[in-house]
Every structure is written in C-alpha cells, then in structure tokens.
Amino acid sequence: MAKKETMTINMGPQHPSTHGVLQLVLELDGEIVVDAVPHIGFLHRGVEKLAENRTYHRALPLTDRLDYLAPMSNNLGYVLAVEKLLGITDKIPQRAKVVRVMMAELTRIKSHLVWLATHALDIGAMTVFLYCFREREAIMDMYEKLSGARMTSNYFRIGGLSQDLPEGFEDDVRAFIEAMPGHIETYEGLLTGNKIWQKRTIGVATISAEDAIDIGLSGPALRASGVDWDLRRDNPYSGYEEYDFNVIVRDGCDTFDRYKVRLDEMRESCKIIAQALDKLEPGPILADAPDVCLPPKKDVVNSIEGLIHQFKLITEGCKPEPGEVYQSVEAPKGELGFYIISDGSGNPFRMKIRPPSFVNLQALPQMVRGRLLADVIAAIGTLDIVLGEIDR
Amino acid sequence: MSEMLSLSNDPTLFIAVMLAKILVVFIVVILIVAYATYAERKIIGHMQTRLGPTMTGPLGLLQPIADGLKLFFKEDIIPSQASKLAFILAPMMILVPAFITVAVIPFGDSITVKGYTVPLQISDLNIGVLYILAMSGLGVYGIVLAGWSSNNKYSLLGGVRSAAQMISYELAAGLAIISVFMLSGTLQLSDIVAAQSGSILNWYIFSQPLAFCLFVITSLAEVNRTPFDLPEAETELVSGFCTEYSSMKYALFFMAEYANMVVLSAITATLFLGGPAGPFPGPINLLIKVFAFMFFFIWIRATFPRVRYDQLMYLGWKVFLPLALLNIVITGAVVVF
C-alpha cells in the first residue's frame, strides 16, 4: 500500500488572514486539515517585565498596546486591578464610573466592528469590511476628542479619568448609538440571510460547552457554546450592576452563532451606553485620594505644591500595601484578567495579564482538525484574536 | 445581394479587411479590459461608500494607464526555484485563449465594402460554439501551469483548485448551452444570432431561462470571479496561482481575467440575448449587453462572500449538472413534440 503523504504549509506569520503575526503550521491532506499547530510570540514585547520596572501610573500606557483594538477595555481592567490593590475601589466617583462604562461599551462596539469586518473579509464579503470601518471611524473620532489619540487612548487613570468629557461629546455618543442599530441591520442584511454566508459558517469550527470550558474559552466564543457567563453581570465592576442589559447566549457552538452573539452584543452595548448617558451627572472625575491620584494639570502648572505632588507620584509612584489581587473584566474578546502582586513598593512586584485571545487561540487546533483549509480562516476569524494581546 | 468577400475573389482586399477587423476588435477588447478595471474600482467603490480612483486625470480616468505603466516598469521577479519556462509561458497561455475566443463572436450585420459583402465577425466558424468551449478549456492549462511552476504550495493549491473548478463548471456550462443548439439546430454563432432575430421574444433567454441562469453562474465560476474566486482567494491562499508573479506577468493575469469576463459576457449575449440585435447599430447593442453583464459581475463581487471548495464542487456536480441535463431532456421533448 502506498504511503499516504501530507503537505505541510506555513500559514503566516505573513499571511493576509492570520490577523497579525500568527503562524500556523498546517498539515494538509489535499485541502483537509490533518493538524494545525499555532506558533506565537512574534510580537512579544515583554509587557509584564516592563511593568515590573515602572510605577503603577507609568505601566498604564503599556496596557493600551495589548489588545490595540480595544484599548479602553485593557485600561479599565488594569486601573480596576490597581484600585482594588490600593483599596480605593469605593472612592471612585460616580461620574468616572459611568464614563468608564460608556467608553468600555463603545470600545466593545469598536472591537466587534473590526472583528466583523475582518471576519467577513476573510470569508470573502468585502463590502461589510468597509461599512464596519466607516462606523469604527466615528468611534475613533470620539476617542480622539476624548484623549487625543485614536488607538492608544490611555484615558483612564488610577482613581478616575485623565480629564472630563469634552464639550458636545455626549451628543456625539447619542447620535452614534441612535444610528448604530440601523447599521447593524445593514450588516445583517448583507450576511445573516445570505445562503453562502450560512453555508460558510453554520456548523463550522464547532466546540461543545464542556470542551470550551475545559480549554478556557471566554467571552462571546463561550456564550455561543451555550455557557451563560458574563463578568459584567456575574462579577460586576465599575457599577455594571446598575445597568439593565441582556447577556446573549446561543447554543449553536458554531461560527454562525458566534457571529450572532457578537452582533447582538453590539445592540446590547448601545442600550448600556444609552443608560450611561442618562446617568451622567456633573461631578468629580478623580477619587479623593491624593496619595494615589495624579493632581489636575492646572494645579501642576500653577502651584509649587501641585508640582511637588506630581513629581513625587511620578517618580515614586503610589504604594499599595503588600498583597495580591486578581481583577478581570469582560473585554470584547473574553475575560481579561490582571493579577498584580504588590511588595509595598511603587512598582508592581509581578503583573500577570490573562489575555483572552491567548487562551481562546488554544482552541483553534481542535476546531479545525478534519475540516477544510477555508474553515481555518473562518475559525481564526471567529475566535477574534489579536496578536498584540497574545504575545504581550 | 452582392458576393461574399473571400480570399479567392479579391485576396488583397480580403486580407486588408480581415486585418482591420482583427485590429479593431483587439483594440476594443483591450480598451474594455483596461476600463473594466477602472469601472470595477469605481462601481465597487461607490457601493462600499468609497470613491474609487480620483487622482489620476479627471475622475481618475487615467488610472488604468497609470496602473499599466507601473506594472510595466516593475522589476520582473522569477523565483529561483521556479520552473522557468513554464513560469513565463503560463500568463500567456491564459491570455491568448481569452483573446482569440473573440474571433467567432458576431458583432453586427454584414456591411458592403467595394461591392462585396463583409460579415461583422472575424471568423464565422461552423463549429463556433465548440471553438469557444475548447478555448476556454485551454485557459485552465495556464492557471495550472502557473500554480505548478511557481513552486509555491499556495500557488499549487490555487492551481489544483482551479483545475477542478474549471473542469466541473465547463461541463455544466457546455450542457447548459446544448439546449440552445437544440433550438437553433446549428453550432454556427451567426446562425444562432439569426435564429433569434425578429422579435425580442425570440431571444433564447425567454425560451431557455434555466439554461441562461446556469450559463451565467457557471461563467462566473469559469472566470474565477466572486463567489467562485477560490483559485486566487487572497485570504486563504494569499493570492493563489499568481502569488509569485510580479510586474507585467501579473498584469497579464489580470488582463486575462477581465478579457475572459468580456468574452463570456459577449458569448452570453450572443447565445441568449440575440447578439447584436437591438435598437442601435449592431456593435453598440452588443457592447451595451456586454457592459450590463460586466456590471452584474462587479455587483456580485460587492455582495457575496466566497463559497468553500467542497461546496463549489457540490454545486457544480450535484446541482448544476443534473439541472442542465434536465433542461436538455425538457428541451428535447419540446422540440420533438
């Protein structure tokens, strides 16, 4: 009997649809995937090591660069973890909490838009890509108004926010969330009922609930496997318990249901943002904790006390008592956790990031084994990975 | 009725007229190909809330020329591990069949030159349709060779996909148009056009709607357009069979794709839409029909995702082929009784 030979191909790190620098070594029998081995680390920057050598305040910008499609969610996870470590969680003013929720949800929409755009493009639907990026551009503009940067916002601060909302920002947000459900309808119109889209996604890259929990999937990927778990509802942070929203759960376990879950999540995010806008009331944006929070800029430039205050905090940092915390948030891609150990100094003794994409990517081989090459692309897309976060 | 111009009655005039026809048709096809790229970018651009090219010339009208010049002056890279001869031959093997297929397409009624009748068709073969099928079959070799000679696994996969796809869909396309011959009783394209003349209701699109749909869809597959663009699926196979190509050779692939689109549109118009029949002079009618099909192809590209390889095969063998056979049986029954 002739030996059955397989072909090994290197997909990535330079490949149009590996969403960055993921390398997949595929073992192919014709077009059927026998095995897939992901290789990661091409974007490793040593964020955890860098954070150990910086003060808590100065480690914050590093978190922007993790999941660069959802910077504010990363910021939120980090500042919540540090606030918990410092024990000032209760002191965060209401306005800061509401703005954080609002921005985190806008970030979720932004991240899901990029996911939908690239996922659809991978499967060949080019138009959805550009529609999604049009809406994402609006969120980017809001980011820019808010923080001056379109991608790496670095807007939240330990204890609150870096600055208050600019003039007219609430109207921008309101206009956006009023238009957004209509845009989602448009995407659905192009994809949901499309026979080719259904053929490409229904029953593709399935993973059962038990397997999903075992392999550590989280976020929309887990909820599409029928596991009803959302950190915003189950372990609420930043005042999420005050909002009324549905956790979208579907039990198809396949690419199509993950697509539907994320689309519905965008709609829910719009609802949360609307509630947040109603809750917005004037007030302080920074906690009353001078040993932790950086002073307002106008104090720094106008008074010597403010300058010294800023100087002390920047050079020495805030010093939490020794201890350790694990704080996680429901990032757009899943559970984003920060495990921080303090030894009483101004730098984190150890900061471990639990990136959702890193864990989700582990499920890829078992999702694509025995399927076709084209399904690998669909599976990478549906897991919604970001290499900046996987490689850290 | 004057005498038909042929090689025997006036050789010089015959050759001159022939060359003129070839030149005109060639230039028109080249121009359509060039501006089809422009049209595609503009139309898809506007469908996708973009503008398309705007910078080169008024409304970006010089864009195809700029693209052509750029590709022409690019360095021509041949991978060291490639099979050189096949690598160079492949793009030509795709382009040439695409262009020479145009030879049999009638683009108007006869005109009179110096007392002789000259048909507006380069060559009126009595087996015109067979010739078209043969030529489009030849195009596959180019793609397979390109995929194989690049010595790149993605290209190889693209080539293999393409071979399987073209063969499957060639069959369905061939069977779909058999019903047209059954009605017209000839393989000669000028006679098929003549059979559809008179009223617009004589067009075969009305008597053969199923064959028409099948042929349009299978021609999408044959020219590797979305949703059947698997051989060059850029998100799966990087760029499929043309991954390793650069410079003018790459441009040849693109010209071939658009030339194939033009040719298949023209064939569809000839077989199902009465060819050059219509309110305007013959060639203009044909061009209008061709452009309508091209617009349709572009529109599809902006709308649909890509099918998967196994689904494509399933569609070709288990849906289109039986449908085409069924159509033949029904047509046969209608013709006989």
Place this chain on the structure above:
Amino acid sequence: MSQAVVAKLKGAFAASVLDVKEHRGEVTVTVKKEDIVPICQFLKDEAGYNFLCDLCGVDYLGQQPRFMVVYNLYNIATKERLRVKVPVAEDDACVDTVSTVWATANWHERECWDLMGISFNNHPDLRRILMPADWEGHPLRKDYPLQGPDREPYQGRLS
C-alpha cells in the same frame, strides 16, 4: 462561600494546606506542590471550580523557596474565585502539570516554563511559546536584566 471550600479542602488534604490568606476579599490557599494535581482535581470535581482563569509563576528572588506557581480558579456556576499557590524551590523547579485537569493549562504552563523557567512534569508539549525556540534564559526571572543579556542598561535618550 470560599471559606466553606477552604474548610472542605482542609478536611480532604489536611497535611497539604500550608497557608490560607484573604486580601481584598480574595482567598489564597498555599498548598504543597506534591499534591497539586489531586487538589486541583478535587477543587474541580468536588468544589465546582471548572474554569482555570490563569496560571503563572512568580519569582521571589532571595526568599526560600524562590518561586510560586499561582492558579487562579473560577467557578462558573457560583461565580466564585479561588487562588491556589504552590511554592517551588529553585533547585527543584518543577511542578506536576494540571493540563490533565484543565486542558487550558497547556499553554499557560508553556508560558510559565518559557518566561519563568519552571518546568512541568508530564506536560504533553513543553516548548517555549513566546520566546524564540533557541532563546537562553527565562526573561521574567528577577535576575534577568530588563534590557536583555549582554547589553548595557538603558541610560535614557542622550539628545
């Protein structure tokens, strides 16, 4: 709730539980590394901690034992968290793998090996994951220089 689990754990593995701490409402249990796999299995099967959120190594350079391996567990049914820590000595820097308990531990343990140099017994595929395969050293150890080996420390920009 977590307290009840800790009590149950103490009942089943009395000799292995070294320390129980609570900080900011989070419970940390330190256990002996010999029993980590049965303890994890117990926590998963009996206490419902079916989700391993995170696994990482910590380097307490200068202390004995030098390393800690930290397991952050989550119970999806009751939404409870629990942290389990295992001290690991420098001269015997290896722990039994828990990838048999939670498959997700596979990559976490690879990362821990890669960056912290703690190896895992019986691990199915213990290769470097983030650093290049031929890298020497384990960057997250405290005695590994920030700027990398054989390089001058960064002095700030001169201009």
